[in-house]
Amino acid sequence: MMRLWRRHRHWLAPTLFILPGALLFGIVIILASVQTIWVSFFDWDGVGPMQWVGLANYEQLAEDPQFYVSLKNNVIWLGMFMLAPPLGLALALLLNQAIAGMKFLKSMFFVPLVLASVTVGVVFTWVYDPTFGLLSLIYGWFGATAPALLSDEHLVSFAVVIAALWPQVAFCLVLFLAGLNNLNEDLIGAGRVDGARGSAMLLHVVLPQLREVSFIALAVTVIGALRSFDMVAVMTSGGPFGSSTVLAYQMYEQSIFSYRFGYGAAIATVLFAIMAAFIAWYLRTLLRPEQETA
Amino acid sequence: MYPRPIPETNRSARAAYVTLVTAVLVLWLLPLVTVMLTSLRSFEEVMAGNYWGWPKSFNLVENYTAVFKQTALARYFANSLIITLPSVLGVLILSTLTGYVLSRHRFPGNRLVFALFVGGNFLPAQIMMIPVRDLMVGIGLYDTFFALIIFHTAFQTGFATLFMRNFIAALPDELFQAARAEGASPWQTLWHVVVPLIRPALAALAILTFTFVWNDYFWAIVLTQSDAVKPVTAGLNNLRGEWVSAWNLVAAATIMVAIPPVAMFFLMQRHFIAGLTMGAVKG
Structure with missing residues (x-):
């Protein structure tokens, strides 16, 4: 027995090592995700028997006005989230100085990143409160009345996204600060000798070196925008009148509150398809340099 | 360095710069600072509508004791620790x-x-929500700590594997050749060569995983129901509904929820940032 183990341990041991993690991840994450696609072809209340309905959930989805509201809001999230990388870069450029005390100030700028999204949601619900909120106070100074952002169907999504941008900008700031720290000093020096300064230096010398970091910042921002759920759930519950739902929230609501698990699964599958296209692009870009060297 | 460093000799420019940055910082953290101040106000002051001015009296001890005594926050807090710590350990292993x-x-x-x-x-x-929930109901773990521990361990293992694989791949090849030459078994190589060298990676992963799991809200509301199991994030949202007008107490609870990840971040900042940027940048 011992000899058998010794002869085969060079492949048996690694197999045993990888098995627990791979099985757990495979079952709970990968298999479950695939299973959702399967569930989307059924009519199911989550408890009783499942009834095969083919593509009926998707047909219904194509005619559901709420679905288009969610889709539109996801586009708003994605579009506005694109502000996070440039804002993060701008902050990073402002903060990238080695002066006593800057280290502490920089870390204070990172704080929103580690806050729970529930915390951010609660904090911004107060900022937006039409009677007591910080916003109403500022409007008050100018003798104006603040709009009730979270109960205005046209503004609500923008208000929620602005709150969500807070930690996202902090995330991009961390990435860009790290990028600025890894700049090639020789290139910067050469640029200075050639008389490049300010924006010319930024465009032609600094930004090309930040390509990798910018790619990562863009990727985490797109993923963050498509994943948006917590802030909507905490700040508006999709309201008023479903005007701030996103796909992720509509899916949750349909499944958990309306017991339409098949329909919820169909929404999740659409979200998954959007995300999968993006993940495929990301993985290709990510794994390509290694394949070249290998 | 870019932008060009402000010269050390130019004292006034440096002072102006630090003042500017501090002003931007105050604006940046204003929402959070005001919540902090509100958590110190008395109930009368909140009722009188003083939400954003300087507090008239400081009720640090009263408010924070009240929030632990009169609400289930302490329970939620313990729940979060019971869920987060084993998840972190599981992910690391x-x-x-x-x-x-x-x-x-x-x-x-x-x-x-x-x-x-x-x-x-x-x-x-959301793509895995229905089957995961169904699985936990099926094996009788729905609304228990185990449901969240198992899920978080599984999910975070994805990111952590990416991170660890890249970290271990970057270790010098000679070490592994030497181990092989001496006839070390895979287990001995792992234990005597790899583990001592990946301590920084373990630290970075521990702090990142802690923050991710502690801050989770979605799975908290999908996999738990009762106060006895609910973590702080879901608990805070409940409190907000129950204590609508007691802004000072809800504010105190909000700050309490934020403290563990913020404290972890400041204690292990180097690891946190190294982890975040390495996990992302080296990708």
Whole structure:
């Protein structure tokens, strides 16, 4: 027995090592995700028997006005989230100085990143409160009345996204600060000798070196925008009148509150398809340099 | 360095710069600072509508004691720790194993397994919600700590595997050749060569995983129901509904929820940032 183990341990041991993690991840994450696609072809209340309905959930989805509201809001999230990388870069450029005390100030700028999204949601619900909120106070100074952002169907999504941008900008700031720290000093020096300064230096010398970091910042921002759920759930519950739902929230609501698990699964599958296209692009870009060297 | 450093000799420019940055910082954190101030106000002051001015009296002890005594916050807090700590430990163990194998052992499908870990880690939570919930109900773990511990361990293992694989792949090859030459078994190589060298990676992963799991809200509301199991994030949202007008207490609870990840961040900032940027940048 011992000899058998010794002869085969060079492949048996690694197999045993990888098995627990791979099985757990495979079952709970990968298999479950695939299973959702399967569930989307059924009519199911989550408890009783499942009834095969083919593509009926998707047909219904194509005619559901709420679905288009969610889709539109996801586009708003994605579009506005694109502000996070440039804002993060701008902050990073402002903060990238080695002066006593800057280290502490920089870390204070990172704080929103580690806050729970529930915390951010609660904090911004107060900022937006039409009677007591910080916003109403500022409007008050100018003798104006603040709009009730979270109960205005046209503004609500923008208000929620602005709150969500807070930690996202902090995330991009961390990435860009790290990028600025890894700049090639020789290139910067050469640029200075050639008389490049300010924006010319930024465009032609600094930004090309930040390509990798910018790619990562863009990727985490797109993923963050498509994943948006917590802030909507905490700040508006999709309201008023479903005007701030996103796909992720509509899916949750349909499944958990309306017991339409098949329909919820169909929404999740659409979200998954959007995300999968993006993940495929990301993985290709990510794994390509290694394949070249290998 | 870019932008050009402000010269050390130019004292006034430096002072002006630090003042500017501090002003931007105050604006940046204004929402949070005001919540902090509100958590110190008396109930009368909140009722009188003083939400944003300087507090008239400081009720630090009263408010924070009240929030622990009169609400279930202490329970939620303990729940969060019971969920988060084992998850972190599980992730560290599993990802060390998977990262070691994926970086140091060639086998058919290696790249595919790695791609599944990385890709799965980017999936939106909703795509797996129904089957995961169903699974937990089916094996009788719904509304228990185990449901959240198992899920978080599984999910975070994706990111952690990406992280560990890249970290171990970057270790010098000679170490592994030497271990092989001396006839070390895979287990001995892992324990005596890999583990002592990956301490910084373990620290970074521990703090990142702690923050991710502590801050989770979605799975908290999908997999739990009762106060006895609910973590702080879901608990805070409940409190907000129950204590609508007691802004000072809700503010105190909000700050309490934020303290553990913020404290962890400041204690282990180097590891946190190294982890975040390495996990992302080296990708």
